[in-house]
Amino acid sequence: MxxxxxxxxxxxxxxxxxxxxxxxxxxxxxxxxxxxxxxxxxxxxxxxxxxxxxxxxxxxxxxxxxxxxxxxxxxxxxxxxxxxxxxxxxxxxxxxxxxxxxxxxxxHAEALRLAWFADPDPVVASAGWALTTDRVAKDPDGLDLAGLLDIIEAQMKDAPDRLQWAMNHCLAQIGIEHPEHRARALDIGERLEVLKDYPTPPNCTSPFAPIWITEMVRRQA
Incomplete structure (x- = not known):
């Protein structure tokens, strides 16, 4: 050929x-x-x-x-x-x-996650957050979940769009996968109201973290 x-x-x-x-x-x-x-x-x-x-x-x-x-x-x-x-x-x-x-x-995924996570370019940083969200779901050992929630609470509201979206996904994933942090994740989502009014098609789950977390936990029950 x-x-x-x-x-x-x-x-x-x-x-x-x-x-x-x-x-x-x-x-x-x-x-x-x-x-x-x-x-x-x-x-x-x-x-x-x-x-x-x-x-x-x-x-x-x-x-x-x-x-x-x-x-x-x-x-x-x-x-x-x-x-x-x-x-x-x-x-x-x-x-x-x-x-x-x-x-x-x-x-090189973990080395890049650490390098990108706090990069001054918000688009690059969003990739670091995406890799972190993957670890939250699949390999959370060694991650400071409370520390991640601290950063999200302080920075997500005013973050640029793509970085905000990635942080919000991480917030939802922590709430979904880690019951010990769920109440705080829900509280942060409710107070910051990020993506609360995001237009969501029928039969899709809203990206608003409290709705997202609650729905995914319900499905796991």
Whole structure:
């Protein structure tokens, strides 16, 4: 089988460009017009191709970068590679997929979590909070949960949007997973009222932490 080139992938993505998809994506801060189901189908066909992934990332094209994140080998990246990539990832979907699909699977995840957590760039810091939230749920040993709640209580209300969202997710996760901190998590959510009025579609759980925590705990009962 002939090796797929960057030009071929870019041409395939360009052929999938859909003005309606672009309009929807742009509302969320993403600058591409490719249906994500179709984009995932391209990545599934390509399978794992680290060298191609690196070249696709270098194009600085959002859709190409999303494909790159799906076909890369997460453990092949060095710590500094991932740090550079995160700082280059300025659209929400690329940022989220990089953290969720690549960094979380990397042996450097904990070092990056610690490095990003208090970064002065709020978008970078939001990645540190996302990795912390993952640990709150899956590997909380060693985390200072009360200390995290202190930071959330002091900073979440006035944090920039993406950082605020990540802090709020961490608040909810602490309340959901750790009964000994639940009352305080609920209280912080009620007092700060972050995302209280967020428009929530039918059959979806509100991101307002008290509602989110209460609903998830109910489902676990």
């Amino acid at each position: 002939a090796e797929t080139t960057v030009a071929e992938v870019l041409a395939e993505l360009a052929a999938l460009e859909d003005p309606k998809a672009r309009a929807i994506n742009e509302k969320h801060g993403d600058d591409h017009g490719v249906n994500l189901t179709k984009l995932r189908a391209i990545a599934k066909r390509l399978k794992t191709r680290q060298e191609l992934a690196v070249k696709l990332w270098a194009t600085d094209d959002t859709a190409a970068r999303l494909v790159a994140l799906l076909v890369c080998r997460p453990k092949a990246f060095e710590r500094d590679d991932l740090d550079t990539m995160l700082r280059e990832a300025r659209t929400p979907k690329v940022h989220d997929w990089l953290v969720g699909y690549v960094v979380k699977k990397s042996p």
